[in-house]
Amino acid sequence: MATQLQQRKYEKAFERFDVDRDGVLQRNDITAMAKIWRETFAVAEATEEAIRIDRLAEQLWQDITSATDADADGTVSKTEWNQAMERPEFVDKVALPFALAVFDLADKDGSGRLSVQEMIAAQSRSGISEQETRRMFDALDADHDGEVHRDEYASAIREFYLSDDPNAVGNLMVGDLD
Known part of the structure; x- marks a missing residue:
């Protein structure tokens, strides 16, 4: 059974996916997310990268519905x-x-690391403020090298979904929980 903290995190994550804010997730929410990704990262239509983003979005929708749509x-x-x-x-x-696919899109140079500016670009379009993103970035940058490494990011995502520790760094992954 989910704790109250976990319940808040799940609802916040749901809000990030529910692009049209109608209270349910549908394919059009994920399609809209793909469009947002293309715009955010200046990916032109019909390019290889645009096709990859659309495939990721379609796979995400298939994965979400196969794992969650109990009433089909x-x-x-x-x-x-x-x-x-x-x-x-x-x-x-x-x-x-999904989170790592977005990380990879934001990682424009393919280094496996995000600068604070890359993270701000990735998070701002999903409704997370620059201030929240900077706080997230600082917490994720455990070694204080000015970059968030892919494995640090992945660990925080897992922690976001699975931890009930109110002090967990992963709690910052969707912005403020209040």
């Missing part, structure tokens, strides 16, 4: 979402690969 109605309710979040296999097979 083609939408994902908050209840279905919250129940899926409690399962580590959902985190490992859906949430983490």
